[in-house]
Amino acid sequence: MILITGATGTIGSEVLRRIAARGExxxxxxRDPSRARTPxxxxxxAGDFDDPASLERAVSGVDGVFLVAPGGPSTERYDLAVLAxxxxxxxxxxxxxxxxxADATDDHWHRTGEQAVRAGGMSWTLLRPSAFAGNALQWAAAVRADEPVPNMTGTAAQGVIDPRDIAEVAVEALVSAKHEGQTYTLTGPELLSFPDQIARLEAALGRTIKTVDVPLDVVREQMLASGMDGEMVESRLRGLKIIRDGGNAVLTDGVERALGRPPTDFGAWVLDHLDAFVTN
Incomplete structure (x- = not known):
């Protein structure tokens, strides 16, 4: 039995689908089984990291766990609760x-969880993906409405990765012993900036997409106005600054080492998700 946490999220749901398709x-x-759409x-x-009894029930009889913590200040608590x-x-x-x-700064959300995974006495694999191609879906409503898409990362490049590649690596790590003790930094095949990604979308749609640069001080105001917790806001701003300063301008062979094939390029992801950007 394999337990998938974060089972309704971008990666967790895809891992769940692929694991189920293999007959595992x-x-x-x-948190809310009534809202889950599963194969x-x-x-x-049902389970919550603040409810140890629910986690004990969730892991009963389980051989492997896919650990997906919500990003933010609560990540450490979630990781440690599930691992315990x-x-x-x-x-x-x-x-x-x-x-x-995750290993670049002492205060990274995932640093303590990674350390606990390595020291926990279980076989382990760590996956460190770069920016998700699927994050572009956040622009879909603006693109459909022909409104400006906000650019919060300037011209900084990242190794944008298809979430399906991350999920495929996760599945292989869960069902195969050959990935145990491995840390995979996962990126796409090329470095892409926000303007680069917009250009790929424009080419696929055959039209121009409006954009607007958003300074970090304005991003802070918008996040706070939305009701986001102040600690979360500052944490996300630190992440955006790292990106803007070139900290995510990294390409690796992680996908190829894990899967024996090159990573999927952003253009292929765009074509597979083009309907989300088209007005019906």
């Missing part, structure tokens, strides 16, 4: 979805 026994952990045969359980339950239940393997640059 799989359990999905979510047939998937067991769905997993160790107590005798879970053999954990695959943690971390983030590129």
């Amino acid at each position: 026994a799989v359990r999905a952990l979510t 047939p045969g998937v067991e769905v359980v 339950a997993a160790r107590s239940a005798g879970v053999r393997k954990v695959v943690k979805l971390s983030s590129i640059g």
Whole structure:
């Protein structure tokens, strides 16, 4: 039995779908099972990292855990709570979805969780993906309405990766022993800036997309006005500054090492998701 945490998120849901398609026994952990949309045969359980008893039930009888923590100041608490339950239940393997640059600063959201995974006595694999290609879906409503898409990262480049590649690596790490003890930094095949990604979308759509540069002080005001917690706001701003300063301008062979094939390029992702950007 494999437990997928974050089972309704971008990566967790894709890992769940792929694991289920392979015929593996799989359990999905979510705060609200009534809202979960899962493949047939998937067991769905309720759980919350602030409820240890719910986590104990979730990991009962489980051999492997895909650990996906919500990004932000709560990441450390979530990671440690799930790992404690997993160790107590005798879970053999954990695959943690971390983030590129998790080892770059002492205060990174994922740093403590990574350390706990390595020291936890279970077999482990760490996945450190770069920016998700799927983040571009946040622009879809503006593109459809012909409104400006906000640019918060300037011309800084990142190794934008297709979330399906991340999920495929996660599945292989969960079902195969050959990835144990590995840390994979996962990127796409090329460095792309916001303008680069917009240009790929424009080429696919056959029209111009409006954009607007948003300074970080304005980003802060917008986040606070939306009701976002102040600690979360400052954490996200630090991440944006790292990107703007070139900290994510990294390409690796992580996908190829894990899967034996090159990573999917952003243009292919765009074509597969073009309907989201088209007005019906």
